[in-house]
Amino acid sequence: MLAKHTDLNARSRPRSRRWFRGEGWTALFFLLPGLIGIFLFLVLPILASIALSFTNWQLLGTPRFVGFSNYTRLFTTDPQFWTVMRNTVFFTIEYLILNIALSLGLAVWISSLKIGQRWFRVVFFLPTFTPLIAVAIVWMLIFSSGGLLDSLMAQLSLPFSGVLNNRTLAMQAVIITSLWAGIGYNTVLFNAALDMVPATYLEAARIDGATAWDRFWKIRLPLISPTLFFGTVMTAITSLQVFDQIYVMTKGGPGSSTATLGYAIYQRGFQNFQMGYASAIAWVMFALIMALTALQFWLQRKWVHYDA
Amino acid sequence: MKHSLIFAAALTASSLFGISAQALDAPVTVTWQMWGEPNDAQLWQQLADLVTQQYPDIKVKLQLSGWTDYWTRLPVLAASGQVADIVSMQSMRMPNFYSILDPLDDYVKKSDVKVADFETSIMSGLSQDGKLYALPYDVGPWMVFYNRDKFAAAGLKEPAKDWTFDDFKTTAKALTKDGTYGYGTQAFDFIAGPVALGAEYFNADNEFDLTNAGFVDAFSKYADLTAKDKLSPVFASASDASAASGRFASGNVAMYIDGPWTLITAQANVNFKIGIAPLPRGSGPSRFITAGSGWGISAASQHKDAAFKALQVLTGPKAAEILGAAGRALPARLAQQTYWYDGAAKNVAGTRDTLQYMFAHTTPFRINEKWNQFENLVMQYVPVALTGDSTPEGVLSDIQSQLP
Amino acid sequence: MTLKSKARARRKLALDILNHAALLLVALAFLFPFFWMISNAVRSNAEVMAIPVRLLPEVFEWGNFAAAWTRLPFGRFFLNSAIIAICVTAITVVVSCLSGYAFARLKFRGREMLLLGYIGTLMVPPLMLIIPLFLIVNRLGLVNTFPGVILPVAFGTFGAFLMRQFFLSIPMELEEAARIDGAWRLRILVSIIVPLSMPAIGLLSLFTFMGQWSNFLWPLIVMTGADNATLPVGLTLFQTQQGTQWNYLMAGAALSMLPGIFLAIILQKLIYNSIALNAGMGGR
Numbered sequence: 001m002l003a004k005h006t007d008l009n010a011r012s013r014p015r016s017r018r019w020f021r022g023e024g025w026t027a028l029f030f031l032l033p034g035l036i037g038i039f040l041f042l043v044l045p046i047l048a049s050i051a052l053s054f055t056n057w058q059l060l061g062t063p064r065f066v067g068f069s070n071y072t073r074l075f076t077t078d079p080q081f082w083t084v085m086r087n088t089v090f091f092t093i094e095y096l097i098l099n100i101a102l103s104l105g106l107a108v109w110i111s112s113l114k115i116g117q118r119w120f121r122v123v124f125f126l127p128t129f130t131p132l133i134a135v136a137i138v139w140m141l142i143f144s145s146g147g148l149l150d151s152l153m154a155q156l157s158l159p160f161s162g163v164l165n166n167r168t169l170a171m172q173a174v175i176i177t178s179l180w181a182g183i184g185y186n187t188v189l190f191n192a193a194l195d196m197v198p199a200t201y202l203e204a205a206r207i208d209g210a211t212a213w214d215r216f217w218k219i220r221l222p223l224i225s226p227t228l229f230f231g232t233v234m235t236a237i238t239s240l241q242v243f244d245q246i247y248v249m250t251k252g253g254p255g256s257s258t259a260t261l262g263y264a265i266y267q268r269g270f271q272n273f274q275m276g277y278a279s280a281i282a283w284v285m286f287a288l289i290m291a292l293t294a295l296q297f298w299l300q301r302k303w304v305h306y307d308a
Numbered sequence: 309m310k311h312s313l314i315f316a317a318a319l320t321a322s323s324l325f326g327i328s329a330q331a332l333d334a335p336v337t338v339t340w341q342m343w344g345e346p347n348d349a350q351l352w353q354q355l356a357d358l359v360t361q362q363y364p365d366i367k368v369k370l371q372l373s374g375w376t377d378y379w380t381r382l383p384v385l386a387a388s389g390q391v392a393d394i395v396s397m398q399s400m401r402m403p404n405f406y407s408i409l410d411p412l413d414d415y416v417k418k419s420d421v422k423v424a425d426f427e428t429s430i431m432s433g434l435s436q437d438g439k440l441y442a443l444p445y446d447v448g449p450w451m452v453f454y455n456r457d458k459f460a461a462a463g464l465k466e467p468a469k470d471w472t473f474d475d476f477k478t479t480a481k482a483l484t485k486d487g488t489y490g491y492g493t494q495a496f497d498f499i500a501g502p503v504a505l506g507a508e509y510f511n512a513d514n515e516f517d518l519t520n521a522g523f524v525d526a527f528s529k530y531a532d533l534t535a536k537d538k539l540s541p542v543f544a545s546a547s548d549a550s551a552a553s554g555r556f557a558s559g560n561v562a563m564y565i566d567g568p569w570t571l572i573t574a575q576a577n578v579n580f581k582i583g584i585a586p587l588p589r590g591s592g593p594s595r596f597i598t599a600g601s602g603w604g605i606s607a608a609s610q611h612k613d614a615a616f617k618a619l620q621v622l623t624g625p626k627a628a629e630i631l632g633a634a635g636r637a638l639p640a641r642l643a644q645q646t647y648w649y650d651g652a653a654k655n656v657a658g659t660r661d662t663l664q665y666m667f668a669h670t671t672p673f674r675i676n677e678k679w680n681q682f683e684n685l686v687m688q689y690v691p692v693a694l695t696g697d698s699t700p701e702g703v704l705s706d707i708q709s710q711l712p
Numbered sequence: 713m714t715l716k717s718k719a720r721a722r723r724k725l726a727l728d729i730l731n732h733a734a735l736l737l738v739a740l741a742f743l744f745p746f747f748w749m750i751s752n753a754v755r756s757n758a759e760v761m762a763i764p765v766r767l768l769p770e771v772f773e774w775g776n777f778a779a780a781w782t783r784l785p786f787g788r789f790f791l792n793s794a795i796i797a798i799c800v801t802a803i804t805v806v807v808s809c810l811s812g813y814a815f816a817r818l819k820f821r822g823r824e825m826l827l828l829g830y831i832g833t834l835m836v837p838p839l840m841l842i843i844p845l846f847l848i849v850n851r852l853g854l855v856n857t858f859p860g861v862i863l864p865v866a867f868g869t870f871g872a873f874l875m876r877q878f879f880l881s882i883p884m885e886l887e888e889a890a891r892i893d894g895a896w897r898l899r900i901l902v903s904i905i906v907p908l909s910m911p912a913i914g915l916l917s918l919f920t921f922m923g924q925w926s927n928f929l930w931p932l933i934v935m936t937g938a939d940n941a942t943l944p945v946g947l948t949l950f951q952t953q954q955g956t957q958w959n960y961l962m963a964g965a966a967l968s969m970l971p972g973i974f975l976a977i978i979l980q981k982l983i984y985n986s987i988a989l990n991a992g993m994g995g996r
Binding site: 023024026027028030031033034035037038040041042044045046048049052059109110112113114115116118120121122123124125126127128129130131132133134135137138139141142146147148150151154180185188189192193195196237241243244262265266269275278279282285286289290293 | 728731732735739742743745746748749752760761763764765806807808810811813814818819820821823826830833834835836837838839840841843844845847848863864865866867868869872897898922925926928944947958961962965968969972973975976977980981983984987988
Binding site: 344345346348372373374375376377380381384387388389390551554555558559570577578 | 759761842846847850855929933936949957
């Protein structure tokens with residue numbers, strides 16, 4: 001079938017070079033190992049999961065088709081859904097902004113150093129190489145009531161104690177943990193992009209009398225904007241799926257103040273055995289990720305410069 | 309794989325020679341899915357070996373997971389028919405999982421297992437709709453663990469068996485001082501506690517009815533200990549069972565509520581004397597709920613008869629003695645409980661009296677298939693009532709609204 | 713003039729030192745959670761929960777590391793984790809190079825659509841696929857086997873996308889010269905493209921390896937045998953029905969982090985170069 005397509009392709013482009021003929025078969029040969037695996041272990045489960053979202057499967061017992069009722073229940077009667085949605089969006093926005101700002105700041109700071117750049121990069125990169133579960137457990141020991149932070153706050157007579165029991169602060173604790181674990185990659189990424197900005201540009205600007213501030217905003221930032229965009233998109237996709245930190249640190253609480261979509265999927269599917277319902281939530285999450293990514297691609301026209 | 313090959317070969321050979329009766333006696337490997345920490349593994353293995361000693365043809369193969377993971381893994385395995393022959397089950401999870409188990413009543417009738425040898429509350433805890441689905445190995449009510457040294461230092465009398473909630477509160481108040489608390493609350497206190505005070509969380513149809521006046525009132529009493537009187541630290545929504553026991557061990561709280569299954573760990577961690585007392589009662593007579601765990605036979609098992617033979621040994625007197633003496637479990641077998649009282653619990657004041665008193669005053673532990681969901685919601689929402697961010701009524705109606 | 717410029721140089725030097733010192737402080741603060749992990753790993757379990765909290769343990773119990781290691785078959789868990797991580801990495805790299813090459817260099821009908829499909833799968837929440845995946849693995853008879861845990865996670869689409877992006881940056885001319893010699897496509901890939909792509913392959917390997925090293929839910933569900941547990945799964949054995957042994961948990965976590973830290977330090981140059989490439993490709 002692919003070969004036929006290639007023939008069509010070849011006919012429509014008669015001037016394509018001779019050695020490209022029959023590439024459909026070659027492509028199939030190259031793609032086949034991946035395609036088999038992807039079909040078996042990605043496409044099939046995805047289809048199954050879509051199908052499940054239209055059933056009432058309880059994990060034990062046989063699933064029964066229930067049409068769109070999981071989705072209607074989600075949007076109309078579930079008392080938790082909009083809270084969960086709000087938490088997820090709140091987490092994503094705050095985390096995304098702080099992550100990009102901090103990692104960009106660190107990247108610029110590191111690139112201003114004369115010596116030891118690479119060691120600083122390693123330091124900030126280390127958490128990326130640490131299992132997230134382990135990271136979350138350490139931070140939980142720090143934030144837990146009567147833990148390290150509480151002791152510190154008591155000595156300083158500050159009113160922040162038991163942050164994980166506080167409905168506003170618990171989410172902030174989760175965000176701090178996520179930032180610690182997550183800024184390393186973007187820091188190195190942005191740092192590398194900054195290093196690739198030709199020194200001659202900056203030198204020229206300096207001679208023209210541009211301040212360091214101007215050089216950053218008018219030259220370096222636009223030049224690394226494609227990388228910045230890449231980092232933002234990838235970070236957004238992962239932050240919408242946040243789960244591990246919440247599983248370890250708050251279990252969605254106190255109340256529902258840190259319940260996110262990722263946690264809701266786990267809770268409904270693996271704790272309450274509402275697999276059909278959990279699948280429906282997952283597809284709503286998928287739609288949200290798609291929408292956000294599309295939005296970012298649309299926005300990029302306003303600030304990303306590819307022509308340098 | 310190897311075993312099934314040998315088994316298949318044995319089958320073929322025996323049928324070839326027309327001696328198919330022998331196939332039944334061919335060695336069988338029975339798998340046993342169990343939870344436990346690394347130390348437990350040796351104990352469980354000891355029990356598995358007991359089976360082979362008694363039935364040389366039966367080999368029990370242990371599949372161990374951590375406590376939390378066990379419950380993540382079990383439904384997934386069950387959904388694909390991969391559960392082991394012998395499945396471990398906690399009484400509170402029975403409504404979710406009884407469908408993957410075989411009822412044991414017929415097996416029990418045919419064997420010499422005597423139902424009366426076991427503590428009755430846990431036998432009913434492991435039953436569903438009148439059918440028994442697992443034989444228990446341990447049992448225990450929720451009770452108050454207290455620091456005897458602190459009681460003595462504060463000049464307090466040790467709790468009476470029928471102490472009331474007001475006594476409990478007065479005691480907690482007297483013990484709250486110098487930055488330490490009289491009481492360390494945990495999520496399950498808000499279930500076992502109100503029940504002991506005489507409240508019901510279910511309606512007559514066995515469905516959650518958390519906002520009935522009696523339950524709200526009893527729940528509020530426990531919430532106020534923390535929210536109003538500051539006699540306990542707030543527990544975190546993700547804290548596991550160790551939060552209060554950890555604070556108890558470090559001397560930061562003087563009392564907490566847990567089951568006898570934690571006594572051995574608690575003892576190992578502390579450098580003071582521990583006492584145990586029943587949960588405080590309300591204006592009515594004392595009443596307590598118990599929980600426990602046992603082992604059932606998978607409905608999908610290929611070796612049900614062998615599995616039941618193994619099960620009889622695993623829950624038999626000798627196994628109960630081993631687990632009791634090691635302190636791993638307060639045996640569900642009444643005659644063997646003494647090994648726990650005289651062994652693991654010998655340094656703890658009043659275990660025998662207290663527990664026998666509590667077993668004499670048990671009330672059925674009412675659960676349904678949403679129980680697990682309910683417990684998770686209690687963990688997640690109760691802290692909000694303890695910090696005063698929300699009222700007990702508010703929290704209970706929040707939880708109720710999520711149990712459709 | 714020399715005086716003035718000397719003064720300026722001195723001021724600049726002072727600023728530089730200040731700049732380094734300030735970032736050094738930030739970096740040390742950043743490392744604090746690692747310190748806290750170790751500090752909790754070497755105290756008694758009761759002291760982990762003690763109030764007030766002490767920065768350093770009252771009594772250093774260095775034996776906790778050995779205890780954590782011996783109370784669990786930790787060596788076995790280490791080996792299991794390593795086998796899984798290495799096999800997944802190897803398969804991922806080979807498959808991604810092949811697919812990435814097809815996307816970057818071969819013309820076939822539906823290429824863009826297929827690529828878009830590949831990228832789209834990155835947005836599917838993995839948590840949701842666990843149950844259907846397990847049913848498939850079970851149907852294939854691979855439960856509690858290494859292939860059962862390895863194969864389903866070895867065919868991610870990210871690698872194909874990453875390799876395609878990198879291959880696009882390799883000048884076409886190199887390849888066309890070889891084509892004229894009549895060299896076969898696969899040989900071109902292996903002998904010309906792959907050696908040029910080591911930074912990208914390195915990046916892909918590292919992240920695949922680390923991703924699998926810390927993968928938790930999937931091995932937990934597939935590996936039902938006690939001896940087949942991986943490190944993260946093994947660690948949770950310290951969280952018991954009777955409570956958590958924080959000190960052992962921390963000691964075990966610290967031990968399980970060693971390969972990652974080791975790799976991060978040894979391979980820091982490769983990581984930087986690879987990510988730099990990624991940075992360069994980011995916009996394309």
